[in-house]
Amino acid sequence: QVQLQESGPGLVKPSEILSLTCTISGGSTSGYHWNWIRQPAGQGLEWLGHVHNSGRSNYNPSLRSRVIMSLDTSKSQLSLKLYSLSAADTAVYYCARDPVDGYGHFDSWGQGILVTVSS
């Protein structure tokens, strides 16, 4: 049973860079895309982007200029860097897995990490 665990700072200042890590255990990174999804308090879910095991990445067009994701297969770690932060980036950030040969669904999720952007 794969497990995903997000880690990183809970508080970041405006205009700074957010760096999060998702550690993947109990399963292979092969055959999946590895995603970041966020959810502001009391609101809905927003897909940020994903990385394939090959290293190929795709991002939500609304964030493309501010986001970089990467996958370190040797460490089974997914990373997210989000630049030029503002209060609007305050949210719970989840990592999640979607099968490459699936129906575009997320079958495993981390527990999430709350990130607050504030000075």
Added chain:
Amino acid sequence: EIVLTQSPGTLSLSPGESATLSCRASQSVSTSFLAWYQQKPGQAPRLLIYGASSRATGIPDRFSGSGSGTDFTLTIRTLEPEDFAVYYCQQYESSPLFTFGPGTKVDIK
């Protein structure tokens, strides 16, 4: 970008009743790339249904999904106390781009 609309916003029901949740897409969702999730307070979403009608591993058969094109439905037959939660639909399109609906809250009447 395909926009998903969910209705109703809130559904107030009693345990033992059935729930019918609707998800409508602004354009046709290709090849049934439509999923449903359940989210409880303080928890991550949990996959219930993928491919519009296939139950995820470990999901009870009181949950069922149906629909195609632009109209999809999640039905919960005989609500259990643990089913009161927020439900999201989600679609995938080949840009790639994943989008979620705004959610339907099923609460206890």
